Amino acid sequence: MAENILEMRSITKTFPGVKALENVSLDVRRGEIHAICGENGAGKSTLMKVLSGVYPTGTYDGEILYDGAPASFGGIRDSEHVGIVIIHQELALVPYLSIAENLFLGNERRGRGGLIDWNLANAEAAKLLDEVGLDENPVTPVGQLGVGKQQLVEIAKALSKDVRLLILDEPTAALNDTDSSHLLGLLRRLKERGITSIMISHKLNEITAIADRVTVIRDGRTVETLSLSAGEVTQERIIRGMVGRDLESFYPARESSPGDEVMRIEDWTVWHPSQDRKVVDGAGFSVRAGEVVGIAGLMGAGRTELAMSIFGHSYGRNISGRLFMHGKEVRPRNVADAIDAGIAYATEDRKKYGLNLIEDIRTNISAAALGKLSQGGFVNGNEEIKVAEDSRKGMNIKAPSVMSIVGKLSGGNQQKVVLSKWLFTDPDVLILDEPTRGIDVGAKYEIYTIVNRLVAAGKAVVIISSELPELLGTCDRIYTLSAGRITGEVPVKQATQENLMALMTKERELVA
Amino acid sequence: MTTAPPKLDKSATAGEAAPAAALHTGTSDLRALVSRNLRQSGIYVAFVVIVALVAILTDGLSLNPTNVTNIVLQYSYILILAIGMVIVIIAGHIDLSVGSVVALTGAVSATLVIKQGLPWWAGILAALAVGLLIGMWQGFWVAYVGIPAFIVTLAGMLLFRGLAQEVLHSVSLSPFPPAYGKVATGFLNGLLGGNGYDAFTLLIFALAVLGYAFSSYRTRVARVRYQQPVESFPLFVLRVVVVAAVVMWFAWQLAHARGLPIVLIILAVLILAYGVLTKRTVFGRQVYAIGGNLAAAQLSGVKVRVVNFWIFVNMGFLAGVAGVIFSSRSNGAQPGAGNMFELDAIAACFIGGAAVTGGVGTVVGAVVGGLLVAVMSNGMQLLGVDQSIQSVVKGLVLLLAVAFDVYNKRRAGAAR
Numbered sequence: 001m002a003e004n005i006l007e008m009r010s011i012t013k014t015f016p017g018v019k020a021l022e023n024v025s026l027d028v029r030r031g032e033i034h035a036i037c038g039e040n041g042a043g044k045s046t047l048m049k050v051l052s053g054v055y056p057t058g059t060y061d062g063e064i065l066y067d068g069a070p071a072s073f074g075g076i077r078d079s080e081h082v083g084i085v086i087i088h089q090e091l092a093l094v095p096y097l098s099i100a101e102n103l104f105l106g107n108e109r110r111g112r113g114g115l116i117d118w119n120l121a122n123a124e125a126a127k128l129l130d131e132v133g134l135d136e137n138p139v140t141p142v143g144q145l146g147v148g149k150q151q152l153v154e155i156a157k158a159l160s161k162d163v164r165l166l167i168l169d170e171p172t173a174a175l176n177d178t179d180s181s182h183l184l185g186l187l188r189r190l191k192e193r194g195i196t197s198i199m200i201s202h203k204l205n206e207i208t209a210i211a212d213r214v215t216v217i218r219d220g221r222t223v224e225t226l227s228l229s230a231g232e233v234t235q236e237r238i239i240r241g242m243v244g245r246d247l248e249s250f251y252p253a254r255e256s257s258p259g260d261e262v263m264r265i266e267d268w269t270v271w272h273p274s275q276d277r278k279v280v281d282g283a284g285f286s287v288r289a290g291e292v293v294g295i296a297g298l299m300g301a302g303r304t305e306l307a308m309s310i311f312g313h314s315y316g317r318n319i320s321g322r323l324f325m326h327g328k329e330v331r332p333r334n335v336a337d338a339i340d341a342g343i344a345y346a347t348e349d350r351k352k353y354g355l356n357l358i359e360d361i362r363t364n365i366s367a368a369a370l371g372k373l374s375q376g377g378f379v380n381g382n383e384e385i386k387v388a389e390d391s392r393k394g395m396n397i398k399a400p401s402v403m404s405i406v407g408k409l410s411g412g413n414q415q416k417v418v419l420s421k422w423l424f425t426d427p428d429v430l431i432l433d434e435p436t437r438g439i440d441v442g443a444k445y446e447i448y449t450i451v452n453r454l455v456a457a458g459k460a461v462v463i464i465s466s467e468l469p470e471l472l473g474t475c476d477r478i479y480t481l482s483a484g485r486i487t488g489e490v491p492v493k494q495a496t497q498e499n500l501m502a503l504m505t506k507e508r509e510l511v512a
Numbered sequence: 513m514t515t516a517p518p519k520l521d522k523s524a525t526a527g528e529a530a531p532a533a534a535l536h537t538g539t540s541d542l543r544a545l546v547s548r549n550l551r552q553s554g555i556y557v558a559f560v561v562i563v564a565l566v567a568i569l570t571d572g573l574s575l576n577p578t579n580v581t582n583i584v585l586q587y588s589y590i591l592i593l594a595i596g597m598v599i600v601i602i603a604g605h606i607d608l609s610v611g612s613v614v615a616l617t618g619a620v621s622a623t624l625v626i627k628q629g630l631p632w633w634a635g636i637l638a639a640l641a642v643g644l645l646i647g648m649w650q651g652f653w654v655a656y657v658g659i660p661a662f663i664v665t666l667a668g669m670l671l672f673r674g675l676a677q678e679v680l681h682s683v684s685l686s687p688f689p690p691a692y693g694k695v696a697t698g699f700l701n702g703l704l705g706g707n708g709y710d711a712f713t714l715l716i717f718a719l720a721v722l723g724y725a726f727s728s729y730r731t732r733v734a735r736v737r738y739q740q741p742v743e744s745f746p747l748f749v750l751r752v753v754v755v756a757a758v759v760m761w762f763a764w765q766l767a768h769a770r771g772l773p774i775v776l777i778i779l780a781v782l783i784l785a786y787g788v789l790t791k792r793t794v795f796g797r798q799v800y801a802i803g804g805n806l807a808a809a810q811l812s813g814v815k816v817r818v819v820n821f822w823i824f825v826n827m828g829f830l831a832g833v834a835g836v837i838f839s840s841r842s843n844g845a846q847p848g849a850g851n852m853f854e855l856d857a858i859a860a861c862f863i864g865g866a867a868v869t870g871g872v873g874t875v876v877g878a879v880v881g882g883l884l885v886a887v888m889s890n891g892m893q894l895l896g897v898d899q900s901i902q903s904v905v906k907g908l909v910l911l912l913a914v915a916f917d918v919y920n921k922r923r924a925g926a927a928r
Contacts, residue, residue: 314811336813345811353811356804358871367801368812370794377793382734389739401741421812 011062035211083164095143100125128156148179173300202298216241243497251473259289262460268321281484294471297481311345312338342428357407362388391420412443566891577769587886589834593857596830598878604870605661609668614850615676617835622845632692647828655820686844696841701771717763803870
């Protein structure tokens with residue numbers, strides 16, 4: 001038997017216009033826990049999708065050797081057949097079905113006459129639950145379990161398929177500390193049974209605690225593979241590998257001269273809307289007029305949740321803490337209040353939460369401040385067109401007219417429509433969540449230029465981004481967020497990708 | 513229905529100008545204009561085709577003045593329901609209860625007027641009040657409790673049907689005093705004389721046409737002032753003249769028959785008012801925003817619950833209006849009144865270009881969709897087609913209209 005259970009050789013995967021993976025190689029030894037690290041968008045998930053057959057053979061270049069023999073998977077079923085099981089970040093369980101039903105979904109335990117033998121199924125389910133250390137009745141509906149337990153059900157499901165190579169994508173992102181350490185313990189036990197695991201994670205403390213080897217991926221390429229036995233697996237070393245690129249020079253220069261404080265939050269705590277955990281935990285930050293403040297955090301750190309809860313309680317429950325605008329406390333209970341208070345929030349997912357894609361540019365731009373264009377409830381359509389037209393020219397939105405349907409614009413132009421919409425509300429502070437996600441380099445530069453223009457006009461801007469170079473290139477100060485807590489505040493002059501990444505991955509010590 | 517998607521049609525329907533966005537002043541190429549307008553106004557073309565087809569098949573009988581008047585009288589309540597329904601559908605909901613509400617409001621009105629001997633207007637006011645109350649009830653459950661409108665109004669369909677039977681003790685009530693009957697069957701005729709052609713009717717229509725021409729012109733001037741694209745001047749004139757000619761022909765037919773139906777006045781006022789409400793008011797915009805992208809509307813400060821509540825209150829009110837007109841037309845109230853009206857109204861909206869997913873649709877589109885079904889049914893009746901076949905044809909037309917919408921959406925999605 002080969003020493004490596006898996007070898008992926010020079011995998012290249014191209015999407016229209018983007019090279020997601022370029023010559024990535026990965027080898028995983030039999031019975032090890034292998035971690036894959038990289039920034040958001042580095043290509044980790046794409047690589048795992050190639051491995052598990054989500055992207056079938058032929059849609060990528062390169063070679064996969066499994067158990068020493070070339071493997072070609074036409075779909076998930078093929079890879080599961082040889083014992084490769086992937087557990088996605090978004091769990092794929094049916095909440096209304098019982099644990100046992102979920103475990104054997106698509107793989108039912110049949111008895112006589114092709115009917116399902118529920119006694120057999122429940123008995124086997126109980127055995128599997130015992131293996132993963134989950135003390136629940138197999139007939140309990142999965143929806144009644146917490147996320148941590150659901151994660152264990154997913155692993156039990158993998159075990160029921162005789163898994164040999166288990167892939168976990170961000171398994172602990174949604175878990176609290178206790179559940180996380182429980183899960184890591186389970187991975188160790190599986191390792192003792194000879195099951196190999198690949199774990200994608202942002203949480204460096206977990207990786208250093210559990211991984212035998214770590215492969216770092218950056219911008220779709222393999223950087224290096226670190227080995228625990230050689231003493232290479234340290235947080236510093238991983239961070240260097242993850243961010244090791246030069247700050248790109250496409251950030252327009254800006255004079256910085258911050259004025260008075262515009263917005264400040266104190267001790268801001270937000271609970272998950274349906275789960276029993278804090279998503280934002282005692283966070284506090286402030287932003288001044290003419291200043292750009294960055295919030296850096298990895299996926300799942302609570303960035304968007306923080307911003308949305310500030311923006312009129314649009315996310316979460318049991319929100320506590322204080323919000324000050326110009327030194328005076330305000331309590332916006334809904335989005336309309338927040339807009340009135342001078343806050344604007346441009347979402348990270350503009351298609352899902354930011355725009356009405358089937359409507360034209362004009363109606364999208366006026367949507368958040370129709371009151372300014374109307375009298376007695378009647379909208380002045382001509383003024384509206386003029387406002388939209390001004391934005392189209394001022395923002396350089398590339399469209400034949402303001403009557404063009406927003407869904408047909410490019411990502412960059414859509415983002416400019418979103419910005420136009422919020423600027424028309426005349427906010428004091430503008431929170432931009434991933435403002436340049438999914439848009440091309442030229443449009444990015446334009447967005448940065450617009451931000452600079454706003455700041456020069458005395459607005460306060462908060463940028464939430466997982467791209468550290470972007471924050472370093474645009475901000476005056478950067479706060480780091482990790483697991484819902486503000487873990488640092490760094491003036492941009494002292495900030496480096498390394499010290500930010502260290503703060504972004506700083507967590508309380510694991511409960512061992 | 514070989515032409516195209518009415519779904520993107522935003523401006524050309526509300527009685528204002530600007531048919532095509534991408535056209536620039538004076539430079540409009542006629543071919544581009546025609547093809548774009550065809551794409552945007554498939555429903556109108558389909559309507560014209562159906563009208564022509566029915567006219568040919570019936571040897572012009574369908575266009576005879578009495579028949580034209582009849583179509584308006586016979587389908588007015590469906591059109592009124594469709595006006596409310598299209599707003600419900602644009603916001604992404606549905607209302608299955610309107611048929612039962614028509615029955616209940618008519619029953620209440622008949623009980624008060626026929627049994628209790630109250631004056632005719634008291635019956636009308638009571639019916640409208642009941643409609644409003646029902647709207648508030650359903651709006652409460654949809655908007656504030658968050659139960660899907662499908663369920664709330666399905667429950668309402670049973671609930672209000674039962675209440676209507678209860679109010680009437682399961683027997684029909686009739687007849688209304690003549691004054692009540694005037695609402696649906698009355699005409700304004702002979703007010704200014706005229707030799708077999710009612711001058712008053714012609715005058716009213718002429719004023720309406722002038723008003724349309726004037727407001728179109730004003731819109732055009734304003735657009736030019738704001739440097740917006742408009743169609744070239746000859747095309748603008750052509751459009752106004754064509755619309756004027758069609759409307760005056762219709763007026764001529766009415767004037768030649770029994771004069772101006774009161775129902776038509778009510779209908780015209782409602783179409784105008786709701787056209788303005790949906791296109792020109794903050795409320796209307798918010799309805800489209802909610803249907804187009806609920807999350808984005810919420811994050812833009814739209815008070816979604818309040819808007820949803822009023823959408824249903826409005827639907828209840830219009831169902832009350834339809835209840836009055838239906839009871840007036842049938843000169844009494846029956847426990848089974850308004851059966852399946854909801855389906856006719858919903859069909860009118862979808863044939864008129866509303867999207868099943870919400871966010872798209874127009875009042876005028878829904879009315880034309882309703883008229884299309886009306887002309888078709890009427891034509892089949894004139895031809896003596898079986899009731900069963902009529903139902904089959906109506907069903908196929910609805911299916912094709914929505915299939916067409918889905919097809920267009922897919923094509924638009926692929927082009928993206």
